[in-house]
Amino acid sequence: MDFSELKSVCYGCSIRELCLPEGLTDEEVLLLDQHMLHRVPIRKGDPLYRTGDPFKSLYAVSTGFFKTSILHEDGRTQVTGFQMAGEVLGLDAISTDHHLCDAIALEDSAVCEIDFNQFEQLGQLMSNLQHRFNKTLSREIVRDQGIMLLLGSMRAEERLAAFLVNLAKRFSARRQSASQLVLRMTREDIGSYLGIKLETVSRILSRFHDQQLLEVRGRHIRILDPLGLNRLLNSSA
């Protein structure tokens, strides 16, 4: 059976092995995307969903870049993540059947919509899919706990270094340059995510620039000294 002949969202997708289908066989992938995948474009600045929206589907980012943020009753907002190709949006909504954050496209993007009811049913048929999905959920927990560590015990400079190193790693896994980053988010978004103010983000980027760790031109960042950045992380200094 030649899978490339079939009309399959996943099959032609270059980030398949970073996405939900990771670790599934070709036949399993086919079953997955024939049953429930649906490609949806989202314009820059538009929400994929908003807090309170009823939960129907998960979304795998196909192309583009998103941010998720939660809104405190007093108006304060906290960016909880930035998602790029292959990453899954909406996992938090499974708990309550309503979305608990806003997901906003930071550039023109496309997502694969995954009907969650159907997905759960397919999980009953394919233990491998269910197993992988448990890992996906668990990985999200680990990611969040990493951010708790960052917010709870790192200084501003370390947080920003960790952020850049993490972004670079994720770009690199997607075969994009690990040194040439284009930030899709504002300094304020970065600050919110890292628990610091936008002025502090800007100042530290400038300092990293002065220290020859980075070249900073607005949102275009080139990592000049990746080891130097990493050194900031692994030393408690």
Added chain:
Amino acid sequence: MDFSELKSVCYGCSIRELCLPEGLTDEEVLLLDQHMLHRVPIRKGDPLYRTGDPFKSLYAVSTGFFKTSILHEDGRTQVTGFQMAGEVLGLDAISTDHHLCDAIALEDSAVCEIDFNQFEQLGQLMSNLQHRFNKTLSREIVRDQGIMLLLGSMRAEERLAAFLVNLAKRFSARRQSASQLVLRMTREDIGSYLGIKLETVSRILSRFHDQQLLEVRGRHIRILDPLGLNRLLNSSA
């Protein structure tokens, strides 16, 4: 069929409806605990598991109190949670098949050990169980994101108020007093969890005491003014 006659760990358990079996039928609960539950006692101060241990089982706290903490390479440590009866430990380990944090008993405790392989198999047979478990994982993600909000955008006083309100709510759900709290953890543990220093925890508790919000006698805390505490949370003042 009279389930109370059967030897079932869950059936006689008073916190059943706060635990994994939440929402399952009696028959489903029976299937669950006959297949894989195993009660394990843990002494105060002992680890239930440690970072790096191979992952075999999840653990539902039956009685007692735990903390989980992650260890940064440079020696810094971050408490990621406190778990009481009915709460599940080990969800983060599903992602890598190894535990990624330490879980330490803060008092003499008992857990229900749940063999995860068997649990996944049972999930394949009982879609309801699987569905509930997806929700459990998702709820943990939501919890972690709430802590991100706390760490990223609240001041020390608000963090501590949020912590106490949350503890009181959880005790209350377990039919324990919502005003009379006995803290099982040190000021340092609380501080680590909240991203502040132990001296700051102590000072703010003293201040709350002075403001008649609390009565503080070491680890014995009585909440005198729950509305006042809540007011600290909902105002950005």
Added chain:
DNA sequence: ACCATTTATTGATCTGGATCAAAGAATGAG
């Protein structure tokens, strides 16, 4: 291309919480 608006940088000053220090209270092992 132009103007309005949003975003970014940088400086000056202020402050919440960290750090350093020392005394006091609770806990646990023998």
Added chain:
DNA sequence: CTCATTCTTTGATCCAGATCAATAAATGGT
């Protein structure tokens, strides 16, 4: 019960990062 150890409180001082402020650079709509 006693002593050692760990935990907690409180005070004095300091500093990383917040806040306030002003300018400069992007960005987007018409």
